[in-house]
Amino acid sequence: MSHSVWSRGLRRVALAGLATLCVSACENGAASAHATEDLGDFVVRPAVLEDDQYTELAAQLSEERWLEDIADVLNQSLKLPVDIGMRFAQCGENNAYYVPDDREIQVCIEMFEGERDTFAAYYDSEEEIEDAVNGSFLFTVFHEVGHALIDVLEIPFTGREEDAADSLAAWWLIDGDDGEESAISGALSFYTDPSEAAEVEESDFEDEHSLSQQRYYTLTCLVYGSDTEQYASLLEDEWLTEARAEQCPAEFQRLTSTWYTLLNDHLKE
Ligand SMILES: [Zn+2]
Numbered sequence: 001m002s003h004s005v006w007s008r009g010l011r012r013v014a015l016a017g018l019a020t021l022c023v024s025a026c027e028n029g030a031a032s033a034h035a036t037e038d039l040g041d042f043v044v045r046p047a048v049l050e051d052d053q054y055t056e057l058a059a060q061l062s063e064e065r066w067l068e069d070i071a072d073v074l075n076q077s078l079k080l081p082v083d084i085g086m087r088f089a090q091c092g093e094n095n096a097y098y099v100p101d102d103r104e105i106q107v108c109i110e111m112f113e114g115e116r117d118t119f120a121a122y123y124d125s126e127e128e129i130e131d132a133v134n135g136s137f138l139f140t141v142f143h144e145v146g147h148a149l150i151d152v153l154e155i156p157f158t159g160r161e162e163d164a165a166d167s168l169a170a171w172w173l174i175d176g177d178d179g180e181e182s183a184i185s186g187a188l189s190f191y192t193d194p195s196e197a198a199e200v201e202e203s204d205f206e207d208e209h210s211l212s213q214q215r216y217y218t219l220t221c222l223v224y225g226s227d228t229e230q231y232a233s234l235l236e237d238e239w240l241t242e243a244r245a246e247q248c249p250a251e252f253q254r255l256t257s258t259w260y261t262l263l264n265d266h267l268k269e
Contacts, residue, residue, distance in 0.1 A: 048089040144165070
């Protein structure tokens with residue numbers, strides 16, 4: 001495969017808006033007396049590779065600051081009690097993890113091939129495929145950031161932690177300018193999840209994640225609910241049904257108020 005074609009256009013646009021997060025947060029209330037001291041940062045560590053198959057790709061991703069730019073944006077917005085590592089790793093599958101013992105997010109370098117295969121079946125142009133891979137990458141990383149923040153900030157949640165991590169990613173991307181496109185790409189990657197595409201199995205119900213199709217509808221609903229005029233096509237093109245769409249503005253409002261409340265003490269002013 002050629003790695004030189006990855007476009008950074010959409011990723012740049014999506015990240016540009018995230019720095020405004022605190023500006024909106026600060027309107028929500030004065031800093032709490034219990035505000036966290038800022039003792040840590042998101043820190044990008046060298047890729048861990050098993051062989052030289054991905055050496056070139058890892059060097060390119062580092063040079064293009066795929067993780068570094070995300071770490072910068074997070075560090076501009078959040079106060080952390082400890083460092084949280086981020087790195088690419090060769091793990092033999094298209095996946096990503098947060099490893100609590102190491103306080104580290106590991107993004108499998110194989111995801112670039114996996115997501116590309118997924119989106120190549122849905123989009124015609126190279127540009128659309130690249131943008132979708134970028135968007136899905138962003139959603140994946142922010143999902144793991146959700147796990148990391150729940151761990152180090154001891155953020156309370158009810159229901160499944162996986163759903164809470166999805167909701168952090170959705171909130172951060174949608175609330176930043178243009179990150180909605182990344183959330184849509186994340187949603188589409190769930191919709192096309194090859195492990196569930198053929199048939200849902202018993203093990204899918206046992207899994208700690210919601211079903212991929214449910215994650216798809218939740219994400220799509222939140223994007224639509226963030227601006228029903230701008231994203232009217234999600235309803236028109238039947239990404240969502242009328243019945244669910246009616247609830248989406250309220251779902252999005254609850255998402256934003258919840259995360260601003262939970263992170264209020266940890267946001268920089
Ligand atoms: Zn997860």
